[in-house]
Amino acid sequence: MSRQRSSIQSPYSYSHQHQLSRSAYPTFLSLHETIKLQLTWASRGILEAFRWDVVVRTATSDPEIRSNILKSLLLNSLSLTSIYAFDLLLQPLVHNHPSWLHRNVGWFYRVLWLFPVVGVSYYLNSSWCNLIAKRSFVLKHGNRAAHQQPVTYHSMLTMLATSAYRAVMILTSVIMSLALGSIPFAGSWISFAFMCWVNAYYCFEFVWVARNSSLAHRVRHLEERWAYYFAFGFPSAVVCTCGSGLANAAFFALMFPAFIIMAMHARPVPQDPYNPAPSTESTNTVRFPSPLIPIRMPIFTIVIWLNDLIVRVLSVGGSAGVRRRRTTSDIAEQAEEGTGLELRNIGRTAREPSTIVHARSSRDRLLSNGKASITGRRKKD
Numbered sequence: 001m002s003r004q005r006s007s008i009q010s011p012y013s014y015s016h017q018h019q020l021s022r023s024a025y026p027t028f029l030s031l032h033e034t035i036k037l038q039l040t041w042a043s044r045g046i047l048e049a050f051r052w053d054v055v056v057r058t059a060t061s062d063p064e065i066r067s068n069i070l071k072s073l074l075l076n077s078l079s080l081t082s083i084y085a086f087d088l089l090l091q092p093l094v095h096n097h098p099s100w101l102h103r104n105v106g107w108f109y110r111v112l113w114l115f116p117v118v119g120v121s122y123y124l125n126s127s128w129c130n131l132i133a134k135r136s137f138v139l140k141h142g143n144r145a146a147h148q149q150p151v152t153y154h155s156m157l158t159m160l161a162t163s164a165y166r167a168v169m170i171l172t173s174v175i176m177s178l179a180l181g182s183i184p185f186a187g188s189w190i191s192f193a194f195m196c197w198v199n200a201y202y203c204f205e206f207v208w209v210a211r212n213s214s215l216a217h218r219v220r221h222l223e224e225r226w227a228y229y230f231a232f233g234f235p236s237a238v239v240c241t242c243g244s245g246l247a248n249a250a251f252f253a254l255m256f257p258a259f260i261i262m263a264m265h266a267r268p269v270p271q272d273p274y275n276p277a278p279s280t281e282s283t284n285t286v287r288f289p290s291p292l293i294p295i296r297m298p299i300f301t302i303v304i305w306l307n308d309l310i311v312r313v314l315s316v317g318g319s320a321g322v323r324r325r326r327t328t329s330d331i332a333e334q335a336e337e338g339t340g341l342e343l344r345n346i347g348r349t350a351r352e353p354s355t356i357v358h359a360r361s362s363r364d365r366l367l368s369n370g371k372a373s374i375t376g377r378r379k380k381d
Helices: 002-024 031-048 052-061 063-094 105-141 153-181 187-210 215-223 226-239 246-264 301-314 328-337 344-380
Strands: none
Touching: 031 226, 052 063, 052 105, 052 246, 063 105, 063 246, 105 187, 105 246, 153 187, 153 301, 187 215, 187 226, 187 246, 215 226, 226 246
């Protein structure tokens, strides 16, 4: 009888188990639907990269943003003038000249004028763009959203470490772009696509920093929305191909404040890359994109690895004992936050004298209290 019951119930249990396993299997969008969504997100990115009406409205409504934009325009115009003054005027005059001084006037011009101007421009542009981003964030989200930390010794060290890590990341990105450009046949196109993502990252970096996003979260956010950010960085990447070398960097710095303001008002899509087209059914089924198109593209993997390598080389005192197994993002985040380069030891040595004085004062108090109690007892006796 028990065998008959099991034989009777087995088809029902099998069908029930089949339904459970089928419901547990993920649902995917078709390839056509996924491509259509990616193109929609890319079109959204290219449209939000041309919101010049937002730039004009923001610059005309706030005097602080307007003054910083004008200063950036004047300084980068000076850099471009200096670059093209050598390329168009000085170099043709001294080309193939028999005199040694005339042949090497280009090196003197670069070392004594061009490189200092570009270096000062980079530093001032960073500070001005930071002010523009903070002010735009306040105008967009209000004063409560902009949480300003008090300026302390440790915060200054953290700011220096963050600026150094940012410069290292820019350097590694440029190296990566040059390496990709050396690939035969498709190298120039791959390098151009990579620069689109790099430009978009630096345009949105101020937004992510204002929202206290970690480095791993920023990179993941961009890599999971690669179509949108590729399209957003496309116009600036096109501008960077107008000249050569330093001229491309000056062109990008010239347009950078405008793209920061656009990024402040942009809304990257999709909201959920793993469920880009929520179903309208009552079952709330998660519909993943087609497996033929990646959700996340590892765009900055090699760049973060190079940054990790440089941070390990530049680590000072005490890092040999801390060499445990850590992920690349952990080391990069520690370097960006000022803890990966052992900056905490500096603050610790600066605090040691005060702690010693405090210990000595507390010891003297205990001794004085003990002597007072002993004398009080002697008087009572």
